[in-house]
Amino acid sequence: MTGALALGSTLDLLAYSPPGWGANLLRGLWNSVLIALGAFGLGLVIGTAGAYGKLYGGPVTRDLLAVYTTVVRAVPELVLILILYFAVTDVVNQLLVAWGQSRIQISGVAAGITVLGVVQGAYATEVLRGAILAVPAGQIEAARAMGMPPFLLARRITLPAMLSFAIPGLANLWLVATKDTALLAVVGFGELTQETRQAAGTTKAFFTFFLAAGVLYLALSLVSGVIFGRIEKWARRGQPNVGGSGR
Amino acid sequence: MPATARQPASHPRPEAIRIEGLRKSFGPLEVLKGVSLRACEGDVVAIIGGSGSGKSTMLRCINFLETPSSGRIVIGGEEIALRADGTPASRKQIEKARQSLGMVFQQFNLWTHKTILENLIEVPVHVLGTPKADAVARARKLLARVGLAEKESAYPAFLSGGQQQRAAIARALAIEPRAMLFDEPTSALDPELVGEVLGVIRDLAAEGRTMILVTHEMKFAREVASHVIYLHNGVVEEEGPPDALFGSPKSDRLKQFLKSVA
Ligand SMILES: Nc1ncnc2c1ncn2[C@@H]1O[C@H](COP(=O)(O)OP(=O)(O)O)[C@@H](O)[C@H]1O
Numbered sequence: 001m002t003g004a005l006a007l008g009s010t011l012d013l014l015a016y017s018p019p020g021w022g023a024n025l026l027r028g029l030w031n032s033v034l035i036a037l038g039a040f041g042l043g044l045v046i047g048t049a050g051a052y053g054k055l056y057g058g059p060v061t062r063d064l065l066a067v068y069t070t071v072v073r074a075v076p077e078l079v080l081i082l083i084l085y086f087a088v089t090d091v092v093n094q095l096l097v098a099w100g101q102s103r104i105q106i107s108g109v110a111a112g113i114t115v116l117g118v119v120q121g122a123y124a125t126e127v128l129r130g131a132i133l134a135v136p137a138g139q140i141e142a143a144r145a146m147g148m149p150p151f152l153l154a155r156r157i158t159l160p161a162m163l164s165f166a167i168p169g170l171a172n173l174w175l176v177a178t179k180d181t182a183l184l185a186v187v188g189f190g191e192l193t194q195e196t197r198q199a200a201g202t203t204k205a206f207f208t209f210f211l212a213a214g215v216l217y218l219a220l221s222l223v224s225g226v227i228f229g230r231i232e233k234w235a236r237r238g239q240p241n242v243g244g245s246g247r
Numbered sequence: 248m249p250a251t252a253r254q255p256a257s258h259p260r261p262e263a264i265r266i267e268g269l270r271k272s273f274g275p276l277e278v279l280k281g282v283s284l285r286a287c288e289g290d291v292v293a294i295i296g297g298s299g300s301g302k303s304t305m306l307r308c309i310n311f312l313e314t315p316s317s318g319r320i321v322i323g324g325e326e327i328a329l330r331a332d333g334t335p336a337s338r339k340q341i342e343k344a345r346q347s348l349g350m351v352f353q354q355f356n357l358w359t360h361k362t363i364l365e366n367l368i369e370v371p372v373h374v375l376g377t378p379k380a381d382a383v384a385r386a387r388k389l390l391a392r393v394g395l396a397e398k399e400s401a402y403p404a405f406l407s408g409g410q411q412q413r414a415a416i417a418r419a420l421a422i423e424p425r426a427m428l429f430d431e432p433t434s435a436l437d438p439e440l441v442g443e444v445l446g447v448i449r450d451l452a453a454e455g456r457t458m459i460l461v462t463h464e465m466k467f468a469r470e471v472a473s474h475v476i477y478l479h480n481g482v483v484e485e486e487g488p489p490d491a492l493f494g495s496p497k498s499d500r501l502k503q504f505l506k507s508v509a
């Protein structure tokens with residue numbers, strides 16, 4: 001009887017509409033996914049530029065990129081988030097005030113995407129650099145030998161060819177991105193962990209809500225795995241099967 | 248009819264490729280010590296020589312896959328402008344020159360993420376601006392010609408070495424080049440696959456294609472070349488028509504080399 005009662009009240013707590021907290025959790029999940037997508041995308045852009053810069057850039061470019069990847073990968077993400085979020089907000093506002101503008105509140109989503117994107121970019125730089133190096137030099141040379149200009153060559157040959165080497169590393173980065181969104185709870189942003197904390201704190205049903213959040217993170221990871229599996233299969237379309245995919 | 252011992256025509260043909268006084272160093276190592284070469288349209292120039300003599304480097308300098316240290320390179324009558332240090336002055340000019348030279352590599356170098364047909368139309372469509380339908384039609388003709396008509400949707404990794412090299416030759420032909428450059432096109436192949444690739448090259452020679460061919464296949468060089476260059480230690484040690492070069496070599500080095508590969 002108490003079991004059924006407990007189950008009933010648990011379901012009430014997780015119900016979609018108030019007084020249940022389901023809608024809040026799902027909104028949090030949605031924000032987490034949004035930020036993870038944005039950060040992952042920004043990370044890919046930074047990573048592609050960073051990888052090319054490290055491979056083909058001049059000495060100054062390479063040194064700057066080395067500082068970037070070293071620092072970002074050495075410092076705990078939580079610290080980076082605090083630094084970037086508060087410091088960047090502060091600097092932006094000081095500049096605005098200096099120019100006679102009024103202070104702004106940086107949106108949580110924008111700040112989250114920027115901060116996590118910069119972190120992702122450092123790791124993606126290394127993943128993509130390794131993947132580009134794994135493309136047989138002859139394939140790039142063949143394109144150069146037929147007069148393909150550098151930008152087109154990157155877009156048509158190098159980047160598609162390196163994808164199969166990059167996918168496992170990028171899939172890891174994506175999962176890290178989804179979980180790193182939880183760190184944004186420290187700056188009070190309403191992603192899944194923050195929403196969970198609020199629901200748990202208000203109702204004192206800690207176990208229920210954190211378990212529910214865990215299930216949501218797990219579901220996100222499983223869906224991601226399926227999607228990346230598909231992408232990897234497509235990226236490897238020209239390669240004979242040796243062993244299975246990473247899953 | 249094979250292009251056996253084609254004689255240089257008495258009337259002048261347009262010049263396709265000319266190299267003059269080409270030098271190339273890798274760091275302290277001077278690999279080419281002032282070599283020259285001239286190919287008119289329809290010529291088949293074979294470059295032979297021992298391993299490490301600089302054959303590949305010479306061929307690769309023609310389309311600037313290697314940057315010469317000094318010397319002149321003229322493609323289709325247009326001299327490639329070089330800076331004092333030998334680097335090309337204009338990327339655009341190099342790209343244009345490259346688009347007129349179809350290069351075939353020892354390791355085929357097909358793009359593994361594209362099907363054979365996609366390999367053939369890539370540069371025509373995306374670099375040369377050929378309408379896709381035209382490029383596809385032309386690619387299919389070329390594939391039929393090299394005996395790969397039914398392989399157009401296959402990915403390179405699923406083809407034999409001989410098939411891959413024939414596809415690579417078709418890819419080079421697809422840009423409608425002024426001249427073809429071959430760098431030991433059969434050296435990576437199992438012996439039983441060499442013949443099918445040489446057959447394709449022989450046909451190209453017979454139809455009057457301009458070609459520069461680095462090869463270890465001496466019999467083949469003698470059969471298809473109009474002119475043979477023997478390279479030794481970065482110097483043209485001896486050159487001339489194939490029958491003279493192979494039939495009555497003058498230098499001791501060439502005699503020795505021909506004995507060693509016989
Ligand atoms: N990228 C390079 N860097 C340094 N040395 C090179 C490079 N490419 C070729 N070489 C050297 O130049 C010489 C000639 O090479 P290559 O032209 O490939 O000879 P071949 O094709 O006649 O066998 C060799 O000694 C080779 O080691």
Ligand SMILES: [Mg+2]
Nearest residue numbers: 302303304431
């Ligand atoms: Mg060679």
